[in-house]
Amino acid sequence: MNAFLAIVRRDLLLAARRKSEVFTALFFFMIVVSLFPLGIGPESATLRRIAPGVLWVAALLAAMLSLNRLFAADHQDGTLEQMSLSPTPLALLVSGKVLAHWLTAGLPLVLLAPVLGLQFDLSPRSLGVLMISLLLGTPVLSLVGAIGAALTLGVRGGGVLLSLLVLPLYIPALIFGAGAVEADLAGLGAGGHLSLLGALLALGVFFAPWAATAALRIALE
């Protein structure tokens, strides 16, 4: 467990030294979301209808931006190789890296989303549901993304390939996440969607580090 926390701490420190990456992703999220009203028109009824989908799709793309750097630096300087030889199970260390990725790439999106939601005339309650759905959903994005990042490690054209591999697998999270907000807007309870999102998260926590580890071992061979 100590090794797990050490990895999280280390990755957070590294991220703190490269703050610009975190901010780039955040600005990307902001810009993409702000483009939609410009493309569609400022009518608030329409905006409210498209808000859940737009915010979720933009968050999904923003979370994907930093994925290909998840393992790349550690792979280049040989840290990853050391990790795979260490007595701590690699899967645990991978989980630590995924958690650190979520804290730097997912959590800021969750915190920024309600501000952007205001642009779309969402009610405070819907904004709350949006935050909860992103809070449950963005870790799934990091977890599934880690598998893709591990598979495309050191592969030419890795960045585009990564999105090709990972985006179809993001669809369930997108559907339940955006669906939760939409259900809330329609006056239905968001509970069903949120619990399914939670189930996805549980599945991801359980399986994704394991699959990402297997993929990393292949890349390290």
Add this chain to the structure above:
Amino acid sequence: MNWGSTSEFFAMGGYGFYVWGSFGVTAAALLIEALLARKRLSDTRRLLRRELAADRDNQD
């Protein structure tokens, strides 16, 4: 038997474009895939034969 004449068969009761578009594209796709697979095998064989011949010449 469903069809009175050949032209009736090809017209498919007005759905000719859709029905033949489906069956035609499927047939063409499967045929092209088979031809591509054949080309891949024969190309590989030709390449390997050439490599082997070059090896033998070098040994002689």
Add this chain to the structure above:
Amino acid sequence: MSQRLINWFKFASPASFYPLAGTLWPWFAGLASVLCAVGLWISFFVAPTDFQQGEGYRIIFIHVPASWMSMFIYCVMAFWAAIGITFNTRLSGMMSSALAPTGALFAFLSLWTGALWGKPMWGAWWVWDARLTSELILFFLYIGYIALTSAIDDPRRADKAGAIVALVGVINVPIIYFSVKWWNTLHQGASVSMTKAPTMATTMLWGMLIMALAFWMYSIAIALYRVRAIILERERHATWVAELPEMQR
């Protein structure tokens, strides 16, 4: 029992599978042609005109089998992936990559025929129906597999990475299907279901089954054929390849 196990693993070596595939594929190709002829005969001459959809419904005789095959082939790929990961056999990865293009093709054909069916029946080329949407996502999964395996130069690594993609994909396919279905009911999408025609006549079912069998046999034949090319490409420096009769001029 032990005898049988040894035999199985003997065929798992590319050197002995290459000639075996060579003798097997023509049989499967032959079966595919016969079944295809029977299937086409049923779908055009035996199956009666549908009283609701006219002649246009005949598209399902290839649409439904193509969708079935695209899903089935993905499962077979995942099966070979699992075998490859557990037993570390080289042949399983080759089988997966031999199957992928055919699976992607069937997924594409399913979408294509779905569009050509949807236009006259629903008045739109594309409907965000749960089945069609899942099929589209399945097509993306195939593309991802093919793109990844062809981007990695080392074939062994490509096989293993592909195996993980196939397994992750096959775990996700039910989740995706369920989520798309959920999304579809929420949005009150198309209520017309493709395979549930009001009265599914037995002849229709037979036609679809026979066409599905024909596609299945075709897939086996083409996968066996393609795996031979893959074996030769990968084993080009092996002595057994140099000793093959077709390599002696």
